[in-house]
Amino acid sequence: KNQVEQSPQSLIILEGKxxxxxxNYTVSPFSxxxxxxxxxxxxxxxxxxxxxxxxxxxxxxxxxxxxADTKQSSLHITASQLSDSASYICVVSARSGNTPLVFxxxxxxxxxx
Amino acid sequence: GAVVSQHPSxxxxxxxxxxxxxxxxxxxxxxxxxxxRQFPKQSLMLMATSNEGSKATYExxxxxxxFLINHASLTLSTLTVTSAxxxxxxxxxxxxxxGTGPYQPQHFGDGTRLSxx
Numbered sequence: 079k080n081q082v083e084q085s086p087q088s089l090i091i092l093e094g095k096x097x098x099x100x101x102n103y104t105v106s107p108f109s110x111x112x113x114x115x116x117x118x119x120x121x122x123x124x125x126x127x128x129x130x131x132x133x134x135x136x137x138x139x140x141x142x143x144x145x146a147d148t149k150q151s152s153l154h155i156t157a158s159q160l161s162d163s164a165s166y167i168c169v170v171s172a173r174s175g176n177t178p179l180v181f182x183x184x185x186x187x188x189x190x191x
Numbered sequence: 192g193a194v195v196s197q198h199p200s201x202x203x204x205x206x207x208x209x210x211x212x213x214x215x216x217x218x219x220x221x222x223x224x225x226x227x228r229q230f231p232k233q234s235l236m237l238m239a240t241s242n243e244g245s246k247a248t249y250e251x252x253x254x255x256x257x258f259l260i261n262h263a264s265l266t267l268s269t270l271t272v273t274s275a276x277x278x279x280x281x282x283x284x285x286x287x288x289x290g291t292g293p294y295q296p297q298h299f300g301d302g303t304r305l306s307x308x
Contacts, residue, residue, distance in 0.1 A: 120301050120302060121284050122299045124298070178225070178240065178250075181234045184234055
């Protein structure tokens with residue numbers, strides 16, 4: 079069964095600190111993995127998208143990694159800001175036509191002053 | 192960048208009312224649009240996949256007569272919640288795929304908060 083598991087479920091960090099969010103998946107055959115940021119009451123916004131051959135991709139203070147062998151990904155946030163408080167969702171796409179995206183439940187990040 | 196506009200952003204209505212939610216791709220054509228439902232602290236759950244000019248494909252457990260989807264053009268899809276009841280209260284989010292194939296970006300609207308009294 080195609081699944082995406084994220085950890086931790088929630089996280090509280092101080093402003094300025096770094097953090098890393100984890101994502102494990104069992105989606106097969108794998109096509110790509112995406113990280114989205116979802117602010118409360120808003121739709122998800124894409125941060126990164128990586129294919130099988132990509133190991134790392136950065137978007138400003140966000141750096142995503144992918145290990146397709148172990149089926150793991152991480153999202154590292156550097157020098158966190160209060161505006162980083164949101165849910166971060168790992169989404170995996172299978173390599174077959176219009177197969178729906180498989181969503182993780184997200185990690186709820188709270189950055190406090 | 193690509194933008195998906197969803198309207199309205201918030202609806203409060205009485206039980207038994209039908210509610211229509213619009214989803215528009217503003218600067219690209221979307222052959223395929225998706226409708227999701229999200230409960231508090233839960234992930235997005237796909238309700239249906241909508242292809243322009245054809246009938247929507249509903250996920251298991253989603254009533255097609257309850258949630259009517261129309262995708263009449265490459266830039267507009269609508270979701271109508273018919274005879275809404277309190278249990279239909281949720282956050283509904285649409286998304287549109289920019290291009291074809293699984294690698295193409297999928298852009299999300301800002302969601303519609305539906306509250307049925």
